[in-house]
Amino acid sequence: MKTKYLFTLLVYLTFLGVTAQSPIQQNPGAWEAVPEITDEFNNPLNTNKWKFGHPFWKGRTPCLFGQGRNAYTRDGELWMETSVQNRNGQGDYLRCGAIYSASKAMKQGMYIEAQYKASGLRIGSGFWLVNNDLDANRRADEIDIQEAFGGIASRNQHNTNVHNPQPNFTNDQPQPQSFTLPNGKTVSTDFVTYGLHWVGRSRIHFYLDGNLVRDLVTNSTLEPMHALLNTETYSWMTPFPSIQQVEGAIDNRYQKVARFKYIRTWKPKSGGGNPPGGSGWVEIGGGASNVSVDNAGKAWVVAAGGQMYARNGNSWSFIRGNVQDAGAGLGVSITETNSQISSKNNNSINNNFSRLGGTALKVDVDNQGRTWVVNAGNQIYRRDGGNWTRIPGNAVDIGCSGTSGSIYRVDSSGRIFFYNNNSWSQTSGGGATRVDVDRQGRAWVVTNNNTLYRYNSSNNTWTNMRQNVNDVGCGTDGSVWITDVNTKIYRMANAAKSVKITSDTSAFSLSAVHERYGNIDLNIKSQNGGDLKVDVYSVLGSGQKVYSKSFNTPSTNLTVRLIEGTLASGMYIAKVVLNGETKTIKFVL
Structure with a gap:
């Protein structure tokens, strides 16, 4: 100073x-x-x-x-x-x-x-x-x-x-x-x-x-x-x-x-481990009421006047007007201000939408590129080929994961349900008005007091993530976007991009996958089994080792599961040694 x-x-x-x-x-x-x-x-x-x-x-x-x-x-x-x-x-x-x-x-x-x-x-x-x-x-x-x-x-x-x-x-x-x-x-x-x-x-x-x-x-x-x-x-x-x-x-x-x-x-505290960090929200600029995120990590937003924009690098590109809601994934679908439903099967930044027929208020796109909608009567429909399939249950909003295939709905009473084997299972919690699903299959909901929560399906609990939120959108790249009650647009600062394999040889390969309950599966594929050692280090702080396990395995395909909750939310590096060869991979919980 x-x-x-x-x-x-x-x-x-x-x-x-x-x-x-x-x-x-x-x-x-x-x-x-x-x-x-x-x-x-x-x-x-x-x-x-x-x-x-x-x-x-x-x-x-x-x-x-x-x-x-x-x-x-x-x-x-x-x-x-x-x-x-x-x-x-x-x-x-x-x-x-x-x-x-x-x-x-x-x-x-x-x-x-x-x-x-x-x-x-x-x-x-x-x-x-x-x-x-x-x-x-x-x-x-x-x-x-x-x-x-x-x-x-x-x-x-x-x-x-x-x-x-x-x-x-x-x-x-x-x-x-x-x-x-x-x-x-x-x-x-x-x-x-x-x-x-x-x-x-x-x-x-x-x-x-x-x-x-x-x-x-x-x-x-x-x-x-x-x-x-x-x-x-x-x-x-x-x-x-x-x-x-x-x-x-x-x-x-x-x-x-x-x-x-x-x-x-x-x-x-001594022995308390590194505290969690990096859970801030970056304001992106612009203003919108609704947000959705495609499988490339681009946000598609709808302003209060019905103008639709897509994130194009470091700026917003105008797409079209007269939009009520947007859902993005493998493609992009919209409901128009007159409730007509339109879609396109890609996420290119253009206005090449085609009418699907029917009317609806809310919309999203699943991991197969299928459009899900909620109409004015709170009925749920899914687009299968050229037809609409009626899905049981009522809803005021629907959320689809572009990766895991998980589907959640919020009903007119604010209750939250998970779609499982063609039927709905109710979760804990209530008072929800908006919902989307991240790449790990976790529901994110906005409640009637504008609080954002993330679902922990492994123990049926909810984590308070933020206040003053209007809508939430989750991308298959791990990004989470929100609009707030003042129409500002934010992206979660610690949302991860796709994992990156740092090395690969014919001896063995290493990948990291988020499974549906938010855990990380380290997948190790090799020509032969052998002596295996897995160490996980926190990226933030002093690089503290937070997990270590050694064993001998005859398997050529092995999965090591890292449980969310055992490790705090944050960024980590896994170091895997198999028969003397070392590989590393970065991942986010």
Whole structure:
């Protein structure tokens, strides 16, 4: 925070925060607090835990860092108040609040967050980490979790950055990126939660209101680090606050004070394994109410006015108007605003649709390219060849997996059913309005309170994935897309592409397949059996080994099943050694 912030407003990487998605809330039992950098600020400031100012910097003209006059607790909060030091308005005439942790307690693997409202003056209100040691290249490190600017036009930004400059900030290599706050919030009128998960030595995740917004591989990071909360002026942020603004009326006090509700830090419990990560949602840009995803991973969306678009690289291509709903898979089918049904047997970006006959409201496409529809009478039909086949049951929405063949429906009472051997089996849960099915055969539903859930069929339970959702679409490539209640479009950040085999010889081959209950089957085919060893490593964090098994097998076709729930959701690498030959493959649970 000692240099001018370089704004990078990336429209296509804006996020809507959902507090249920933070690593701590995903798996609270795997974490424990770090008391050295955790404080609810309910008591007078603990000066054994916190020191005033900065460990090796006095602040920036005209607002140097002050002491207890400028950083103190009040009403269960930490207040950073700007004050006048020199009434002639010259030189360093202001004092800003700043505290830093007495110990360098922030280390790899930890998660830290702070909730605060920035000052409304033309100053920055920051939450950051710093290390004043120098590495082999004489660089010191700084991680800016948030630089909030409450007194300028871009007061709705979450500004992240990493610096690792040489002394005196020469030859800096900053890595800035900015995100828009959700739901119309601004940094100086709303309390916002900013977080950081130090995943690995050079990998960090930034969180906004509990939702992952940035996965960054840094130039370098040194540990451990101090945690800092502060306010400061910037040379580019002129005019600086006037004495009159700083000494405004008492009812203006909140305008000139940055208010921190808390700072909290956690570390993984011993033996608790690596915490889950990467479950954020990337805003894609554009606006729509409905979304579906084809077998190539392209999203097809329908806007509120009936305009249909397909994702074409990094932009949207207009397809046609007068569309009510779309279902995509091996082909694309639509219901028109007059309820007519049309389809095409490919996912090319064009408007070459043909009428199928009949009318319907909702539509999807299964793994055989067959169109399934729900009509105005809540009846279900499937297109078989040139005819419609009536399927028992009633529905308000239908969801088909383009890979596993799984079909789910939601009925008019919000109940959820799985299609099995030409009959329907009810799952747990209820209150659903929308449904789709991912490549593992898991149902994703949106409920009547706009909450997104994912079904765990192995134990008949549901996982809360996100709030404020309108529709969901799942692709055969593993991608999951949603539209929210504000018509914004998002893709799940950790959704996987198809698995990739890294090597193959005549001795043996290795593949990874998602079976219907969300587990991973490692399929090993060889000319001969023999001594087999399977090791699985987490990609995130320190690369911890999470599974290991050795055995001798006479089989030339062997399947090793990795059970979802035994391993946390995330990305993994499997290393398979058969008779001394090694192969690896990457997969996602």
